[in-house]
Amino acid sequence: xxxxxxxxxxxxxxxxxxxxxxxxxxxxxxxxxxxxxxxxxxxxxxxxxxxxxxxxxxxxxxxxxxxxxxxxxxxxxxxxxxxxxxxxxxxxxxxxxxxxxxxxxxxxxxxxxxxxxxxxxxxxxxxxxxxxxxxxxxxxxxxxxxxxxxxxxxxxxxxxxxxxxxxxxxxxxxxxxxxxxxxxxxxxxxxxxxxxxxxxxxxxxxxxxxxxxxxxxxxxxxxxxxxxxxxxxxxxxxxxxxxxxxxxxxxxxxxxxxxxxxxxxxxxxxxxxxxxxxxxxxxxxxxxxxxxxxxxxxxxxxxxxxxxxxxxxxxxxxxxxxxxxxxxxxxxxxxxxxxxxxxxxxxxxxxxxxxxxxxxxxxxxxxxxxxxxxxxxxxxxxxxxxxxxxxxxxxxxxxxxxxxxxxxxxxxxxxxxxxxxxxxxxxxxxxxxxxxxxxxxxxxxxxxxxxxxxxxxxxxxxxxxxxxxxxxxxxxxxxxxxxxxxxxxxxxxxxxxxxxxxxxxxxxxxxxxxxxxxxxxxxxxxxxxxxxxxxxxxx
Amino acid sequence: xxxxxxxxxxxxxxxxxxxxxxxxxxxxxxxxxxxxxxxxxxxxxxxxxxxxxxxxxxxxxxxxxxxxxxxxxxxxxxxxxxxxxxxxxxxxxxxxxxxxxxxxxxxxxxxxxxxxxxxxxxxxxxxxxxxxxxxxxxxxxxxxxxxxxxxxxxxxxxxxxxxxxxxxxxxxxxxxxxxxxxxxxxxxxxxxxxxxxxxxxxxxxxxxxxxxxxxxxxxxxxxxxxxxxxxxxxxxxxxxxxxxxxxxxxxxxxxxxxxxxxxxxxxxxxxxxxxxxxxxxxxxxxxxxxxxxxxxxxxxxxxxxxxxxxxxxxxxxxxxxxxxxxxxxxxxxxxxxxxxxxxxxxxxxx
Numbered sequence: 001x002x003x004x005x006x007x008x009x010x011x012x013x014x015x016x017x018x019x020x021x022x023x024x025x026x027x028x029x030x031x032x033x034x035x036x037x038x039x040x041x042x043x044x045x046x047x048x049x050x051x052x053x054x055x056x057x058x059x060x061x062x063x064x065x066x067x068x069x070x071x072x073x074x075x076x077x078x079x080x081x082x083x084x085x086x087x088x089x090x091x092x093x094x095x096x097x098x099x100x101x102x103x104x105x106x107x108x109x110x111x112x113x114x115x116x117x118x119x120x121x122x123x124x125x126x127x128x129x130x131x132x133x134x135x136x137x138x139x140x141x142x143x144x145x146x147x148x149x150x151x152x153x154x155x156x157x158x159x160x161x162x163x164x165x166x167x168x169x170x171x172x173x174x175x176x177x178x179x180x181x182x183x184x185x186x187x188x189x190x191x192x193x194x195x196x197x198x199x200x201x202x203x204x205x206x207x208x209x210x211x212x213x214x215x216x217x218x219x220x221x222x223x224x225x226x227x228x229x230x231x232x233x234x235x236x237x238x239x240x241x242x243x244x245x246x247x248x249x250x251x252x253x254x255x256x257x258x259x260x261x262x263x264x265x266x267x268x269x270x271x272x273x274x275x276x277x278x279x280x281x282x283x284x285x286x287x288x289x290x291x292x293x294x295x296x297x298x299x300x301x302x303x304x305x306x307x308x309x310x311x312x313x314x315x316x317x318x319x320x321x322x323x324x325x326x327x328x329x330x331x332x333x334x335x336x337x338x339x340x341x342x343x344x345x346x347x348x349x350x351x352x353x354x355x356x357x358x359x360x361x362x363x364x365x366x367x368x369x370x371x372x373x374x375x376x377x378x379x380x381x382x383x384x385x386x387x388x389x390x391x392x393x394x395x396x397x398x399x400x401x402x403x404x405x406x407x408x409x410x411x412x413x414x415x416x417x418x419x420x421x422x423x424x425x426x427x428x429x430x431x432x433x434x435x436x437x438x439x440x441x442x443x444x445x446x447x448x449x450x451x452x453x454x455x456x457x458x459x460x461x462x463x464x465x466x467x468x469x470x471x472x473x474x475x476x477x478x479x480x481x482x483x484x485x486x487x488x489x490x491x492x493x494x495x496x497x498x499x500x501x502x503x504x505x506x507x508x509x510x511x512x513x514x515x516x517x518x519x520x521x522x523x524x525x526x527x528x529x530x531x532x533x534x535x536x537x538x539x
Numbered sequence: 540x541x542x543x544x545x546x547x548x549x550x551x552x553x554x555x556x557x558x559x560x561x562x563x564x565x566x567x568x569x570x571x572x573x574x575x576x577x578x579x580x581x582x583x584x585x586x587x588x589x590x591x592x593x594x595x596x597x598x599x600x601x602x603x604x605x606x607x608x609x610x611x612x613x614x615x616x617x618x619x620x621x622x623x624x625x626x627x628x629x630x631x632x633x634x635x636x637x638x639x640x641x642x643x644x645x646x647x648x649x650x651x652x653x654x655x656x657x658x659x660x661x662x663x664x665x666x667x668x669x670x671x672x673x674x675x676x677x678x679x680x681x682x683x684x685x686x687x688x689x690x691x692x693x694x695x696x697x698x699x700x701x702x703x704x705x706x707x708x709x710x711x712x713x714x715x716x717x718x719x720x721x722x723x724x725x726x727x728x729x730x731x732x733x734x735x736x737x738x739x740x741x742x743x744x745x746x747x748x749x750x751x752x753x754x755x756x757x758x759x760x761x762x763x764x765x766x767x768x769x770x771x772x773x774x775x776x777x778x779x780x781x782x783x784x785x786x787x788x789x790x791x792x793x794x795x796x797x798x799x800x801x802x803x804x805x806x807x808x809x810x811x812x813x814x815x816x817x818x819x820x821x822x823x824x825x826x827x828x829x830x831x832x833x834x835x836x837x838x839x840x841x842x843x844x845x846x847x848x849x850x851x852x853x854x855x856x857x858x859x860x861x862x863x864x865x866x867x868x869x870x871x872x873x874x875x876x877x878x879x880x881x882x883x884x885x886x887x888x889x
Contacts, residue, residue: 039615112751115752116751116752116755116756119752119756120756206712206748206749207747207748207749207752210746210747210748211709211711211712211746211747211748211884211888212888222711222712224611225607225608225611226607226711226712226880227877228610228611228614228635304762307762308785309784309785313785315785323584325581325582325583325837325838325839326581327581328581328582328584328587328600388611388612388615391612391615391616391621392615392616395616395619395621402616402621403573403601403621403622481604482604482608484575484601484602484603484612484621485601485602485603487599487600487601487602493578493602496578497578497579499751499755500578500579500750500751501579501779501783501840502754502761502772502773502775502776502779502780502783502840503761503762503779503780503782503783503784504761504762504780504783504784504785505783505784505785506762506779506783507755507761507762508762
């Protein structure tokens with residue numbers, strides 16, 4: 001960016017892109033978390049000192065399990081997701097948008113529902129324990145890698161690897177020495193998200209791990225909620241935060257070191273049809289196996305929603321139209337609430353995360369890296385502690401925000417923002433600096449450069465990010481679960497309520513709502529990308 | 540965080556969301572009353588509407604996770620609560636709530652219709668609202684098809700005949716699981732309850748995280764197609780299996796082992812520092828009044844404590860109200876809960 005030409009505008013832009021995300025993070029993440037940690041560490045009724053907690057062999061055991069299962073889950077997820085990312089990032093084919101939307105579905109399903117489906121699917125002996133945890137983590141997180149990496153791949157100029165092929169490199173060698181280095185930063189980026197999700201995994205570990213396995217997150221929950229030992233919980237939350245901060249630091253560092261730039265091109269120039277039989281077979285095999293892996297648990301959910309007595313019927317779906325005591329509303333209102341909250345959260349995430357993406361992409365300095373890393377922290381901080389933090393942080397009379405409806409999309413956005421940054425920044429960063437310089441030389445203001453060069457290239461990524469942010473907010477991760485809700489239940493809340501009531505019809509309605517959530521996610525992600533495609537004329 | 544910081548922050552927040560928060564200014568009495576409760580709370584629309592009509596107050600319901608999360612948040616905000624009335628603290632957690640000084644004293648006139656045995660706090664900081672019994676449930680068809688006598692007592696569970704048939708919830712993570720652990724402590728006493736669990740472990744008891752998995756997935760008698768015909772659930776689960784089935788069967792597919800039942804009582808209380816204390820008292824009266832009490836069985840699947848409340852026909856026909864369930868004083872629970880759970884964990888899980 002040419003700062004001599006328009007210094008005021010450049011400074012204002014800088015203040016905006018750094019200031020808004022940092023203020024948002026400070027107010028809605030750091031402040032509540034600091035409040036609860038301060039309260040926890042200061043609570044004196046307990047015999048255990050923070051040092052006792054740290055040196056407890058149980059703490060070490062839990063921390064070790066948390067770490068290794070997260071690393072293993074991350075590596076497995078990348079291995080499983082890479083072939084599909086390649087197919088989506090390289091080829092144009094009918095139904096490509098449908099595949100991209102469908103992959104997103106598992107990611108947003110409530111963990112309890114998926115865990116119950118897994119119990120039914122996994123073979124006896126494998127259905128509980130660390131293997132089940134890893135498989136479930138892969139199931140959930142494949143979407144992260146496929147979407148984040150796939151979106152980047154689709155803008156990677158294929159002429160580079162074509163040149164390598166012309167020069168006689170085998171496809172394997174060209175992948176290893178040309179494509180992989182170009183992908184490395186975005187792989188590191190996606191991997192860090194998967195790592196954080198696995199590291200802080202909660203519901204999956206409780207149900208599929210069985211009672212013998214615990215992660216730091218489940219142990220924090222146990223201490224904070226079951227034992228009400230806030231001091232131990234705070235110490236463990238700090239341990240978790242330090243681990244997460246180290247991981248994030250390493251990932252952002254790696255990402256920047258690996259960034260090569262490379263030529264970005266609009267997707268329509270990159271994607272090409274599947275030509276040879278080999279290409280078609282590879283696409284069919286990689287997408288097909290992924291479809292089976294992701295599809296079977298989803299099919300179990302559909303089947304469970306239809307099972308009534310010994311046969312099948314739509315009774316559970318019909319029952320959804322009736323008001324129920326379980327929700328103080330009809331289930332359809334829960335669907336509407338979910339969509340409204342998620343749309344709000346997606347807008348917040350797109351604005352805050354989009355600005356941050358410009359800041360992160362605009363500089364290779366420590367400041368940008370710090371911003372990028374800080375925005376990742378909400379993914380790795382203890383959800384229960386942040387949730388409790390909200391309860392004590394925003395309690396000043398006469399304005400009490402603890403139970404305002406708008407706090408829900410704000411907290412949902414906390415989780416969605418890092419995704420927006422991760423999807424948009426690598427694309428922005430890879431824009432050839434010479435294009436910007438050329439525009440500037442020709443007299444374009446920095447604002448015009450952003451509007452006419454950055455935005456169109458980022459358009460694809462912004463579209464993907466919008467869909468993803470919406471989907472993430474529908475799924476309600478992290479601290480959202482621990483907020484007190486006014487009487488406007490969302491889909492995941494409604495699913496829990498039905499699941500918590502005895503009676504076959506209640507269980508059926510829980511699964512039916514899970515199927516509806518799947519449909520809402522799939523359709524909305526598809527629609528967002530479709531709208532973007534129509535507007536920009538891309539396919 | 541000082542009050543000054545908080546005030547500055549509040550001002551900032553206020554500017555951010557101007558107009559979106561309905562903060563009734565001035566000293567006018569609030570026009571609403573806020574009930575803070577857990578996710579299992581439910582009430583029929585018309586019952587809620589009746590409260591609003593008779594009291595002139597809008598009833599806002601704030602749901603806040605399970606009973607443990609609800610209480611944790613109440614303890615964190617003691618003196619500056621999120622609402623006016625809390626409903627959903629049970630006898631398992633009562634001592635923690637009372638020690639945390641969460642509630643204000645209030646004795647509702649409706650207590651005249653409540654049996655003394657439900658009133659666990661003589662100072663009336665909490666008011667009993669409902670009771671439910673955690674009991675073993677079994678799948679009637681499973682036993683009749685195999686011509687095996689279903690279990691009659693806790694003792695039966697360690698019989699090799701019932702090996703591999705029982706699924707229980709982890710008391711560290713589940714309320715019914717905890718109640719069932721208490722049931723064994725009361726029945727067998729210290730330290731014999733530990734032997735009972737060692738023998739249960741030898742008899743291949745399955746421990747799962749929560750009621751949802753135990754009942755909906757592992758148990759053979761409900762929606763799931765699990766393999767375990769005995770489960771820890773509630774005395775009110777059999778009528779729920781009738782009411783929420785399509786079409787409704789003539790008799791409940793599951794039954795309760797009365798000998799195993801442990802009583803849980805749920806309480807409500809006026810929160811200390813409530814914004815609308817007068818409204819809060821009206822709400823406690825309403826919760827204990829006949830209209831709400833008669834709504835309890837079909838909305839929350841527990842039993843009313845008000846003896847003048849009539850039970851719905853489904854409950855009269857299919858539910859068992861155990862005559863003399865196992866009970867433990869809240870003080871004793873408070874003193875020993877964490878130790879028992881720890882000992883249980885090392886016996887059953889390690």
